[in-house]
Amino acid sequence: MQTVKIVVTGPFSAGKTQFIQTISEIDVVATEKKISRAEERVKDQTTVAMDFGRISVADDLVLYLFGTPGQRRFDFMWEILAEGMLGFVVLLDSVKPETFREARSILDTFRAYAPVPYVVAANKQDMADAWPPEDLRIALRIPPEIKVLPCVATDQESVQHVLLELLYSVLELMDAEAEE
Amino acid sequence: MALKGNLRDFSTTQLLNLINLARKTGTLTIDANGNQSWLCFKEGKLVYATQDERGGHLAKMLQQSGKLTDEQARAIQQRMEIKNDKELGLLLINAGYVSQEDIVRSVRSYILNNVYPLFTWSDGTFRFDANMLPFEDRITIPISLENVIMEGSRRMQEWERLQDELPNLDMALRFVERPDARMRDINMSVEEWRVVSFINPRNTIHQIAQFNNTSEFQIRKIVYALMQAGLVELVLPEGVTRPAPGAPDKAPATMRPPAVKRGVVEKLIGFFQQRQ
Structure with missing residues (x-):
């Protein structure tokens, strides 16, 4: 049995747990806890260790999705979760520009862990005040070769599209490495 | 919207x-x-x-x-x-x-x-x-x-922000490949022109500062203004291997990517394509 791991990361409250819940075939193994800090109390619970989802692709192949805790004080978990990842998704809350700087910092941290492909998913695109993906690309200084994708984490098709685009990037990298 | x-x-x-x-x-x-x-x-x-x-x-x-x-x-x-x-x-x-x-x-x-x-x-x-x-x-x-951005940036002069935006002076600079960026209409100070004359993927920002005897603060200010005006962009210095398309820019990676074969990735892609 082969297992493949993809990490879903991003700032606090970007929708990482929802993203995994939407696509996972099992109930997400979430390690959520009531939020204690007043300034972060925009939702009742937050991930403190990781979220874990599973998708059976074939009898001999399983895809695992790991969601990182969004709060900085749990960032010691990030490196552990990044170990052995095929690629990663940086999930953004498109209606919260106050989290863009944090998203950029998380992106840089994960890039430093391993030279694997990644995509940026602009979540909450169904909301009226969502920043369009191309504006987010400029705001976060995402290079043109990296995909910035529209996303609605509650919509299965949208989540699948993000994962599919990440896998295409993985394949492109494999092809490029084979040519070298 | x-x-x-x-x-x-x-x-x-x-x-x-x-x-x-x-x-x-x-x-x-x-x-x-x-x-x-x-x-x-x-x-x-x-x-x-x-x-x-x-x-x-x-x-x-x-x-x-x-x-x-x-x-x-x-x-x-x-x-x-x-x-x-x-x-x-x-x-x-x-x-x-x-x-x-x-x-x-x-x-x-x-x-x-x-x-x-x-x-x-x-x-x-x-x-x-x-x-x-x-x-x-x-x-x-x-x-x-x-x-406007150039002048505004000159006025801003916030050291913390500059350091935040440009943490690594070991990167090089190159002019953006934008046909509508017309250098002749841009107003630059003498110091900025000095920096511009050294812009080349072979020179790191650090080296440009040394050539011009410019302080870190000053070089950050100038490079930041040029970047915000969309005239230059950061690149890896020449000689440093560039990652393949789709891969992130070079970073001091602490982990190796997993040994996953192409066939496995194709299987995953086929799986998601079928579900769509």
Whole structure:
């Protein structure tokens, strides 16, 4: 049995747990806890260790999705979760520009862990005040070769599209490495 | 769809850079410390800016630039039959009070004077309404945002922010490959020209600073201004291997990627394609 791991990361409250819940075939193994800090109390619970989802692709192949805790004080978990990842998704809350700087910092941290492909998913695109993906690309200084994708984490098709685009990037990298 | 946010998280410089690069048309409203500013853009160019809800009066602009006396300006503003600035401009030119160039200069100066202070605002809400252009009766002047951003950035001079934005001086610089970036229309200081003359993927920012005997603070300021104006971009110095397309830029990776075969990735892709 082969297992493949993809990490879903991003700032606090970007929708990482929802993203995994939407696509996972099992109930997400979430390690959520009531939020204690007043300034972060925009939702009742937050991930403190990781979220874990599973998708059976074939009898001999399983895809695992790991969601990182969004709060900085749990960032010691990030490196552990990044170990052995095929690629990663940086999930953004498109209606919260106050989290863009944090998203950029998380992106840089994960890039430093391993030279694997990644995509940026602009979540909450169904909301009226969502920043369009191309504006987010400029705001976060995402290079043109990296995909910035529209996303609605509650919509299965949208989540699948993000994962599919990440896998295409993985394949492109494999092809490029084979040519070298 | 309006872009909304706070200057704490997304600065004036970043906003103007976004509007410039995305060639946006619309109005940016900034609300801070009880002051409100309106900035209008057409296809990424600044065309009007005011802190007056009704827009500035042309007579006042000409008075501020010394083209009309206080008395003349007051008398004109009191004449109700003059409906708008465009009409007033024509009347003044025809009467020989001012030239067309005087008007263009005065309006331009008024616009810029309303924009530059915004660079120092670090807190306040903003909202960009696409395709909304009020102040139709006012004279608008298209101003390239590159120069505005350059000057605004000069005024900003926030060391912490600069360090934040440009943490690694071991990166090199190159000119952006944008056919519409016209270097000859850009106003640069002597120091900036010195830096520009050394821009080459072979030279790191550190080296450029050493060649010019420039402090870290100064070089960060100059490079940041050039980047925000969209003239240069950061690249890995020549000789450092560039990652393949789709892979992240080179970083000191602490882990190895997993040994997953191409067939496995194709299987995953096939699986998701079938489900769509």
